[in-house]
Amino acid sequence: DTAVSQTPKYLVTQMGNDKSIKCEQNLGHDTMYWYKQDSKKFLKIMFSYNNKELIINETVPNRFSPKSPDKAHLNLHINSLELGDSAVYFCASRGVQETQYFGPGTRLLVL
Amino acid sequence: GDSVTQMEGPVTLSEEAFLTINCTYTATGYPSLFWYVQYPGEGLQLLLKATKADDKGSNKGFEATYRKETTSFHLEKGSVQVSDSAVYFCALPPMNSGYSTLTFGKGTMLLVSP
Numbered sequence: 460d461t462a463v464s465q466t467p468k469y470l471v472t473q474m475g476n477d478k479s480i481k482c483e484q485n486l487g488h489d490t491m492y493w494y495k496q497d498s499k500k501f502l503k504i505m506f507s508y509n510n511k512e513l514i515i516n517e518t519v520p521n522r523f524s525p526k527s528p529d530k531a532h533l534n535l536h537i538n539s540l541e542l543g544d545s546a547v548y549f550c551a552s553r554g555v556q557e558t559q560y561f562g563p564g565t566r567l568l569v570l
Numbered sequence: 571g572d573s574v575t576q577m578e579g580p581v582t583l584s585e586e587a588f589l590t591i592n593c594t595y596t597a598t599g600y601p602s603l604f605w606y607v608q609y610p611g612e613g614l615q616l617l618l619k620a621t622k623a624d625d626k627g628s629n630k631g632f633e634a635t636y637r638k639e640t641t642s643f644h645l646e647k648g649s650v651q652v653s654d655s656a657v658y659f660c661a662l663p664p665m666n667s668g669y670s671t672l673t674f675g676k677g678t679m680l681l682v683s684p
Contacts, residue, residue, distance in 0.1 A: 463613070492671055500608070500657050500677040507671055515671065549613055556621065557602060557663035559672060561613035 462486050465550050465562035472540055473570055480535045480565045482550030488560070490514070490553040491533040493525060495546045496564070502549075508533050540569045572597045574660050576675035583650055583682050591645040591678045593634075593660035603627075603636055603643040604672065606659040614659060617645075650682045 463484045472478055484491060492515075493505040507515035511527045522538045533550060550562040577592040595603065602621045606614040618627035620636035620643065627634050634645045643660060660675040 500679065502614075502659070502674045502677070504671045551614075553671075556619070557672065558604070558616055558619070559614075561615065563613045564611075 463550060463552055463560050463562040465548075465565050467565060468563060469566050469568075471568045471570065474540055474542060476540050477536070477538045478540060478567070479537070480548055480550075480567075482533045482535070482562055484531055484550075484552040484560070484562075486552055486554060486560060487531075488552035488554055489530055491527070491530075492551045492553070492559070493533065493535050494549040494551065496549060497546055506533075506535075537567075540567075542569050545569045572601075572662060572664065572673045574662055574673055574675040576658075576660050576678050579657075579677075579679035581678060581680045583680070585652055585682055585684050586649045587682075589645070589647040589650045589654075589680065591658055591660075591680070593643045593645065593675060595641050595643065595660070595662050597641075597662055600638055601662045601664075603634070604661040604663075605632070605634055605643070605645050606661060606674075608657045608659065608677070610656070617658070650680070652682045652684055655680055655682045 490509045492507045495503045506525045508527045510530050524536045527533045547564045551559045573596045604619045605617040607617040608614045618629040620627040623638040625636045632647045657677045657679045659677045661672040
């Protein structure tokens with residue numbers, strides 16, 4: 460009965476490749492997010508979707524493209540991966556009283 | 571704009587020591603306040619929250635009191651355990667709900683040794 464799940468948990472790939480990360484939540488929430496966490500644990504919001512519509516699109520390279528096929532899913536596709544994209548990517552959904560529920564993270568390493 | 575400032579880590583303690591992690595915020599009005607915890611290799615999870623001034627949030631032996639006079643929400647625990655080793659994030663929501671996300675502090679790493 461996982462609330463927010465992400466796949467894969469680990470992703471190791473070469474520079475220039477294209478990869479996708481998938482996220483699913485079974486909490487019935489309307490709003491979902493993608494965050495990037497760097498090696499110093501700093502969290503940066505990348506995107507927010509509400510009921511399949513893009514709401515927040517922070518200053519993120521356009522190599523990153525989110526997609527929400529339905530309100531329970533928010534995927535992240537990354538084109539032409541660069542070394543600086545190495546990080547942990549978290550998906551989250553928003554519940555009542557602004558509480559956010561995070562997935563376990565996807566550890567991306569670009570070689 | 572809204573902001574959250576946390577003390578820098580790492581905070582290194584021995585088991586059973588007293589813990590304080592400072593958090594101050596800048597916001598319009600009186601938002602709810604949160605502490606999230608991230609255990610090694612995991613995602614963030616809500617530790618505790620307070621929804622109005624003078625409220626005390628508590629969970630797993632941790633406490634934090636919402637102090638509007640000092641715009642602070644310091645996290646405390648009387649006796650830490652090795653299993654408390656984690657990164658702790660203070661956060662506040664946008665004043666107007668909308669669809670904005672939480673504003674997180676930079677995180678404070680806690681290392682507890684036996």
